[in-house]
Amino acid sequence: MIRNPGVLSEKLGLSFNDPELFKIALTHRSAGVNNNERLEFLGDSILGYVIAQQLYGRFPAASEGSLSRLRASLVNETSLAGLARKHKLGDYLLLGQGEMKSGGYDRDSILSDALEAIMGAIFKDQGIAACQHWIEWLFEDKLHDLPLDSDGQKDPKTRLQELMQAKRLDLPEYILLSMGGSAHEQTFTVQCAVQLIADTTTGVGISRKKAEQQAAEQMLELLAQAA
Amino acid sequence: MIRNPGVLSEKLGLSFNDPELFKIALTHRSAGVNNNERLEFLGDSILGYVIAQQLYGRFPAASEGSLSRLRASLVNETSLAGLARKHKLGDYLLLGQGEMKSGGYDRDSILSDALEAIMGAIFKDQGIAACQHWIEWLFEDKLHDLPLDSDGQKDPKTRLQELMQAKRLDLPEYILLSMGGSAHEQTFTVQCAVQLIADTTTGVGISRKKAEQQAAEQMLELLAQAA
Numbered sequence: 001m002i003r004n005p006g007v008l009s010e011k012l013g014l015s016f017n018d019p020e021l022f023k024i025a026l027t028h029r030s031a032g033v034n035n036n037e038r039l040e041f042l043g044d045s046i047l048g049y050v051i052a053q054q055l056y057g058r059f060p061a062a063s064e065g066s067l068s069r070l071r072a073s074l075v076n077e078t079s080l081a082g083l084a085r086k087h088k089l090g091d092y093l094l095l096g097q098g099e100m101k102s103g104g105y106d107r108d109s110i111l112s113d114a115l116e117a118i119m120g121a122i123f124k125d126q127g128i129a130a131c132q133h134w135i136e137w138l139f140e141d142k143l144h145d146l147p148l149d150s151d152g153q154k155d156p157k158t159r160l161q162e163l164m165q166a167k168r169l170d171l172p173e174y175i176l177l178s179m180g181g182s183a184h185e186q187t188f189t190v191q192c193a194v195q196l197i198a199d200t201t202t203g204v205g206i207s208r209k210k211a212e213q214q215a216a217e218q219m220l221e222l223l224a225q226a227a
Numbered sequence: 228m229i230r231n232p233g234v235l236s237e238k239l240g241l242s243f244n245d246p247e248l249f250k251i252a253l254t255h256r257s258a259g260v261n262n263n264e265r266l267e268f269l270g271d272s273i274l275g276y277v278i279a280q281q282l283y284g285r286f287p288a289a290s291e292g293s294l295s296r297l298r299a300s301l302v303n304e305t306s307l308a309g310l311a312r313k314h315k316l317g318d319y320l321l322l323g324q325g326e327m328k329s330g331g332y333d334r335d336s337i338l339s340d341a342l343e344a345i346m347g348a349i350f351k352d353q354g355i356a357a358c359q360h361w362i363e364w365l366f367e368d369k370l371h372d373l374p375l376d377s378d379g380q381k382d383p384k385t386r387l388q389e390l391m392q393a394k395r396l397d398l399p400e401y402i403l404l405s406m407g408g409s410a411h412e413q414t415f416t417v418q419c420a421v422q423l424i425a426d427t428t429t430g431v432g433i434s435r436k437k438a439e440q441q442a443a444e445q446m447l448e449l450l451a452q453a454a
Contacts, residue, residue: 041294042280045279046276046279048276049273052269053269053272053350056269062265063264067265068268123280128355
């Protein structure tokens, strides 16, 4: 059963002046001539531009090589298919009989293309600013979790681990001290300990990972002061 | 001798709020740490987006494959280096001693990267609309002269000619009615006549070719109305 595209667009925070564009974005070439291939071409280029701009701004000290690697880690078929699955795009795809039977609604390439086609549809319907805004919303977590900090350095956990490995010491230990808040606003508190010094550091964040990064960062600062 | 970047930016119709950005765009990595690599990363992505958008709009019937091929024919190192040479970018590049001696100012990769870096600099200095406008100016002739594609919409002159051939009539006639304006802002007016109807159409453009295309387009519309 094909679900109503209007439900999906609402879930995605989208409101189309021309809902037909959104429907085309969800139409795989197996379902007809008026499919999402052209919109995908357009969306793919916009996505490349928006992510490049975001990375350029977020990592002012990163080299061109780092920026390219970061973009490749964000914009690839697997990553896009993951985002599409998160928003259950597969339930709303229009596929031909053959693709439907062979599980096309869960194929990485089809999901990824449809997601890019949605970007093209937003651009056609509402222009570049709206499209950029939506892409930034879609990639918010991924952009936030990138393994580099604002100086173009590796993230604190990685740097702390490498520091310990270089000194042939045990790897840092992270202990979850507490978890609180409501389901949508959880707070994690994590303690970091290393073999090098007795002091520990504490990090707080909206995810365990973020709390660990903060604890690692503070440990790096502590070690820098102690050195 | 390195020439004043201000002269080049003026020739390119550019006026930077921050002229330093333009200088960085012309600085190859061999000349120092503060070079054009990051701006090139940014410019490359904007160029891809702007050209994709142009092709999408200009070829409403072209398949995704055709659009991709057309873009690849416009955006590649050789094509960009050609545009850079046309505007004598090489004379203004900042290169290290080694690159200077080995002719880096005329190397395709260096010219192409610098051109993309200029796009990145315009974007940083003036935003996406100004950058898009400049890219469209830079690529105007190339976009206009695009090789015809079997899936894409052919240009009006070709379509009109094919229409006449299909009807076994004489080929359309184009007559230059007038030419005016100063050397840099010439205007051509061309009349188009076909054997099929007595009415003629008139096109105006900044080149004879463009005026002919416009006249052909209007003739096609006239014929469609008459049909």
